[in-house]
Amino acid sequence: MKIAMPDGSRKEMTVSVASIEEILKDLHINPVEVVVAKNGKIVPEEETASSADELKIVRVVHGG
Amino acid sequence: MLNDLEKKRYSRQIRLFGEDGQKRLKKTGAFIAGAGGLGSVISIYMAAAGFGMIRIVDCDSVELSNLNRQVLHWSDDVGRSKAGSAKDTLEGINPEIVVEALEETISRENIDQLLGGCDLIMDAMDNFSTRYILNKAALQKKIPLFHGAICGYQGQATTVIPGKTACLRCTFPRAPPVTTFPALGSTCGVIGSIQVTEAVKYVLGSGGLLENRLMLWDGLSSSMDEVACTRNPSCQDCREAGLERKDD
Numbered sequence: 055m056k057i058a059m060p061d062g063s064r065k066e067m068t069v070s071v072a073s074i075e076e077i078l079k080d081l082h083i084n085p086v087e088v089v090v091a092k093n094g095k096i097v098p099e100e101e102t103a104s105s106a107d108e109l110k111i112v113r114v115v116h117g118g
Numbered sequence: 119m120l121n122d123l124e125k126k127r128y129s130r131q132i133r134l135f136g137e138d139g140q141k142r143l144k145k146t147g148a149f150i151a152g153a154g155g156l157g158s159v160i161s162i163y164m165a166a167a168g169f170g171m172i173r174i175v176d177c178d179s180v181e182l183s184n185l186n187r188q189v190l191h192w193s194d195d196v197g198r199s200k201a202g203s204a205k206d207t208l209e210g211i212n213p214e215i216v217v218e219a220l221e222e223t224i225s226r227e228n229i230d231q232l233l234g235g236c237d238l239i240m241d242a243m244d245n246f247s248t249r250y251i252l253n254k255a256a257l258q259k260k261i262p263l264f265h266g267a268i269c270g271y272q273g274q275a276t277t278v279i280p281g282k283t284a285c286l287r288c289t290f291p292r293a294p295p296v297t298t299f300p301a302l303g304s305t306c307g308v309i310g311s312i313q314v315t316e317a318v319k320y321v322l323g324s325g326g327l328l329e330n331r332l333m334l335w336d337g338l339s340s341s342m343d344e345v346a347c348t349r350n351p352s353c354q355d356c357r358e359a360g361l362e363r364k365d366d
Contacts, residue, residue, distance in 0.1 A: 062339060087294050089332075091345035096289060096332065098350070110345060112334060114290060115269035117299035118156040118244040118306075 055105050057081075060088060060113035068105070075099040077109070088113055120144070124214055128168050139322045140168060144215075146321050147171040149236035151224055151252055153200040154178075155301055156266050157242035158190035159310025164240070165208040167318060171216045172208060173236060176200040177223040187303035224248050229255045238317055241265045241286075242310070246293030250355070253278065253286035257359035264316050266309040270300040271337035273309035276347065277316045277328040280361055284330055284347035287355040308335050 057065045060083070067077065074097060078085045089096050091110040092103050103109055120128070120137060128140050148169045150161050153176035161174050178200050180191040188200075195203040205219035224232065224243075229251055233239070239256050241263060243249050249265070256263035256278060263278040265286055278285050312333065319325040334343045349356065349363040356362050 062336065084295075086292050089290065089345075095346040095348065098291070110343075112274075112332075112345065113269075113272070114294045115267045115272050115274055115299070116244065116246055116294050116296065117267060117269045117301055118152050118154050118242050 055103060056108045058108075058110040060111050069103075071102050071104045073100060073102050074109075077103065078111070081111075083111060121214075124168070127212075127214065131167065135322050135324065139324075142321050143168045143318070144170040146238065147173065147236040148238055148240060148317065149233055150174040150240045150242055151248065152176055152242035152244065153188070153190055153204040153219070154184065154242060154244060155187040155303065155306035156268065156310045156313070157204075157240075158188045159306050160240045160242050160266075160314055161190060161204060161208055162211060163311060163314040164317070165212045165215055165217070167314070168212065168215060169317075171218070171235065173218040173220065173232070174201065174204050174208070175220045175222050175224055175232060176204070177221060187301050187306050189303065224251060226251055226254075233259060233261075237261060238320065239263045240313055240317065241267075242313075244299070245296055246290065249286055250293070254355050254359065256280055257285055257355055257361055262317075262320055264313040264320075266313045268299075268301060268305045268309050271302060271305055273305050273335040273337075274332055275309050275312045275316070275328060275335075276332045277320070279320075279327070279329055280359065282329065284349045285353060285355055285361075288350040288353045289332060289347040291350070291353075302337070305335070305337055308337070 055067045180195045190207045191203045199221045201219035201221040208217045257280045260280045266275045351363045
């Protein structure tokens with residue numbers, strides 16, 4: 055699974071199927087601070103992703 | 119009706135979208151939530167563009183540390199209310215429009231009153247708890263919400279059209295933790311300008327909006343990206359406004 059990290063770096067993760075929640079936990083990312091797009095579309099944490107999927111983890115900004 | 123001074127003032131825009139388009143802007147009341155970094159850029163461009171009524175709300179006073187990005191306020195304004203400072207600046211930019219500047223804290227209790235007579239909401243807040251108040255109000259009144267947020271070199275923007283697009287809560291179900299965020303004025307410039315462009319296009323009915331699209335600006339790499347958002351069938355805010363998605 056290819057993952058675009060919030061800092062712009064890229065990671066490859068070997069996992070058959072896992073929930074977004076589990077993937078974030080493995081990456082030590084606080085789920086409250088991000089939204090995750092699977093194959094270009096934002097999905098809830100309960101959604102699962104498999105090896106063929108591409109994830110983009112976006113850090114949510116709140117300032118104005 | 120546009121007077122002769124307005125026709126001259128807006129002549130470059132009239133070349134772009136005609137007198138009818140300019141009249142539409144003149145008839146539009148814009149609510150701007152916040153007179154900080156984003157609110158500065160948004161209000162200045164909306165005033166200059168000729169949105170007929172601008173109501174800008176902020177509860178704070180101008181501090182020296184605001185001046186790197188909050189271009190509505192100048193050094194002499196330090197210590198004044200941001201609302202008062204905003205009114206002077208915006209009326210100086212365009213005396214043809216009506217500017218209402220209110221020194222208020224936006225809350226669930228006063229949002230309906232604050233939005234009276236406004237056709238659209240510009241999100242220039244610095245926290246998600248108030249953004250969720252704006253989101254609910256937009257859904258209930260069925261008026262668009264133009265979202266923007268920044269941190270350092272990064273920014274995001276999306277446009278919420280109630281009943282048609284994902285709302286703010288659909289896309290961001292939980293508020294990120296509140297922190298003292300780093301801020302660069304030019305990042306506010308990028309995101310605030312996108313929000314105003316969205317509002318102009320919405321009023322004119324032209325072009326494509328950031329509907330169900332979250333635009334992401336990374337100033338460090340000078341790149342734009344976007345991800346798709348979808349309406350959440352179990353979104354509480356949509357449900358409370360009677361706008362729940364029923365197609366799945």
